[in-house]
Amino acid sequence: MEPPVNCQLCKNHPNSVFNDLSAESLDKISKLKSCVSFKKGQTILQEGARPQGVYCIHKGKLKLFKLGTEGKEQIMRFATAGDMVGYRSILSDEPISASISALDDTYCCYIPKSSFFQVIQDNPKFSLNVLKLSCQELGEAGKMITSLAQKNVKERLAEIFLILRATFGEDEDGFVDIKLTREEIANMVGTATESAIRLISGLRAEGLIETKGRKVKIIDRVALRSEALVFE
Amino acid sequence: MEPPVNCQLCKNHPNSVFNDLSAESLDKISKLKSCVSFKKGQTILQEGARPQGVYCIHKGKLKLFKLGTEGKEQIMRFATAGDMVGYRSILSDEPISASISALDDTYCCYIPKSSFFQVIQDNPKFSLNVLKLSCQELGEAGKMITSLAQKNVKERLAEIFLILRATFGEDEDGFVDIKLTREEIANMVGTATESAIRLISGLRAEGLIETKGRKVKIIDRVALRSEALVFE
DNA sequence: CGATTAATTGATACTTCTCAAATCCTGTGG
DNA sequence: CCACAGGATTTGAGAAGTATCAATTAATCG
Numbered sequence: 001m002e003p004p005v006n007c008q009l010c011k012n013h014p015n016s017v018f019n020d021l022s023a024e025s026l027d028k029i030s031k032l033k034s035c036v037s038f039k040k041g042q043t044i045l046q047e048g049a050r051p052q053g054v055y056c057i058h059k060g061k062l063k064l065f066k067l068g069t070e071g072k073e074q075i076m077r078f079a080t081a082g083d084m085v086g087y088r089s090i091l092s093d094e095p096i097s098a099s100i101s102a103l104d105d106t107y108c109c110y111i112p113k114s115s116f117f118q119v120i121q122d123n124p125k126f127s128l129n130v131l132k133l134s135c136q137e138l139g140e141a142g143k144m145i146t147s148l149a150q151k152n153v154k155e156r157l158a159e160i161f162l163i164l165r166a167t168f169g170e171d172e173d174g175f176v177d178i179k180l181t182r183e184e185i186a187n188m189v190g191t192a193t194e195s196a197i198r199l200i201s202g203l204r205a206e207g208l209i210e211t212k213g214r215k216v217k218i219i220d221r222v223a224l225r226s227e228a229l230v231f232e
Numbered sequence: 233m234e235p236p237v238n239c240q241l242c243k244n245h246p247n248s249v250f251n252d253l254s255a256e257s258l259d260k261i262s263k264l265k266s267c268v269s270f271k272k273g274q275t276i277l278q279e280g281a282r283p284q285g286v287y288c289i290h291k292g293k294l295k296l297f298k299l300g301t302e303g304k305e306q307i308m309r310f311a312t313a314g315d316m317v318g319y320r321s322i323l324s325d326e327p328i329s330a331s332i333s334a335l336d337d338t339y340c341c342y343i344p345k346s347s348f349f350q351v352i353q354d355n356p357k358f359s360l361n362v363l364k365l366s367c368q369e370l371g372e373a374g375k376m377i378t379s380l381a382q383k384n385v386k387e388r389l390a391e392i393f394l395i396l397r398a399t400f401g402e403d404e405d406g407f408v409d410i411k412l413t414r415e416e417i418a419n420m421v422g423t424a425t426e427s428a429i430r431l432i433s434g435l436r437a438e439g440l441i442e443t444k445g446r447k448v449k450i451i452d453r454v455a456l457r458s459e460a461l462v463f464e
Numbered sequence: 465c466g467a468t469t470a471a472t473t474g475a476t477a478c479t480t481c482t483c484a485a486a487t488c489c490t491g492t493g494g
Numbered sequence: 495c496c497a498c499a500g501g502a503t504t505t506g507a508g509a510a511g512t513a514t515c516a517a518t519t520a521a522t523c524g
Binding site: 413414415425426429430433446 | 502503504505
Binding site: 066068069072074076087088089091092093094097098120121124127128130131132134135136137138139141142143144145146148149150151190229 | 298300301304306308319320321323324325326329330352353356359360362363364366367368369370371373374375376377378380381382383422461
């Protein structure tokens with residue numbers, strides 16, 4: 001499923017940060033962008049690199065992670081169809097703060113830096129949208145910081161399952177529509193793989209979730225929210 | 233030390249995000265802004281509120297924190313002269329994600345939301361600066377997440393002292409120019425107050441830092457960086 | 465269908481938290 | 495300026511939470 005040549009025809013368009021662009025600007029982007037595809041597991045960018053453009057995901061899923069002590073991954077967030085990655089580095093003029101790799105076979109549109117800046121300058125509304133996006137992500141990061149600092153591993157694990165469901169939705173069988181290894185789950189939660197496994201078993205035993213290989217189904221959302229100390 | 237009536241005369245101007253504004257826009261802001269002062273310890277905004285403008289600090293220090301489980305504070309960051317707070321909420325159109333209180337007697341300029349948006353729209357360069365600022369903060373937040381997830385308490389504590397020195401500088405005696413209670417330090421590091429105290433004693437015993445009441449002096453910066461696992 | 469990687473479980477060690485008690489310090493009122 | 499009350503800091507002991515290492519079983523991919 002290659003992305004269309006023109007961004008106006010893109011099915012992700014309504015959900016993306018590009019949705020307020022004028023037809024004219026979209027045409028401009030369409031002409032300047034290129035398409036790139038990544039195989040499952042492939043690295044798109046390495047932490048510390050200087051990306052020369054932003055990627056807009058057309059199909060597939062990416063994970064963004066930092067390498068911490070002893071090469072352990074800390075997964076910062078995921079990105080899926082319609083999401084844009086790489087913009088933080090470009091706009092702050094800093095090296096990229098997280099590595100990006102593909103969880104699935106993924107197609108992206110690649111918009112070179114110069115075109116991206118041009119569109120920002122020509123479209124105050126788009127500029128404001130990007131600003132809004134980065135501020136929202138800043139809010140999410142803040143929540144993550146508080147969780148890591150104050151919740152225990154089981155609470156964070158429960159929280160992550162809720163976040164995953166909100167991010168990726170459910171498949172036809174009611175499972176959260178993402179496959180992650182236990183290690184990746186641990187790397188989101190910020191714990192050891194074995195600890196994550198034990199606590200997943202715990203949540204399963206309590207009937208809050210069900211698992212089938214690398215798929216997770218949320219059985220008792222209310223109890224899971226309570227376990228995660230989510231009150232909103 | 234009240235802020236000047238006109239922003240062009242503000243001593244913080246060169247370091248602030250406003251530094252690229254045209255004289256004309258600065259005049260406009262100067263006319264629309266108002267001055268507010270806060271006593272030490274006073275709360276400026278509460279988490280969940282909807283600020284109606286942004287604050288630019290003229291003098292003093294603020295702390296931004298979220299309340300986690302059982303009312304425990306998680307300090308997200310500090311802000312000092314020249315820094316702007318409240319913009320994240322306004323730009324993302326979300327409730328404010330952290331409470332803000334004054335660590336010192338503080339003077340701020342208050343720029344109403346509408347004026348702030350107007351200046352953003354009139355000044356692409358300023359808009360880009362704000363964008364850059366939020367992306368930089370996003371990078372900082374990412375580092376904090378990795379630290380919390382992967383470093384132990386002693387490593388994070390060492391890191392915090394380095395961050396404090398970089399943020400607040402040193403006074404005439406070489407102490408980091410900020411007074412924080414042990415509890416506040418613990419609330420930055422994400423640990424119990426008693427744990428922070430024990431580890432501070434440890435760093436002191438190892439000769440990496442010196443303390444005098446609520447002031448801290450960094451004695452062996454290199455060793456402290458190594459303790460904090462900071463490599464850059 | 466192997467070979468390799470992932471998941472699970474157990475045992476143990478280490479880190480961190482909590483509670484309690486003692487001492488110290490700071491800001492305030494006289 | 496000094497004494498004092500109340501909060502802050504410090505230390506100890508024990509409990510709880512997590513990590514680590516090792517061994518086994520299960521799942522996945524070519």
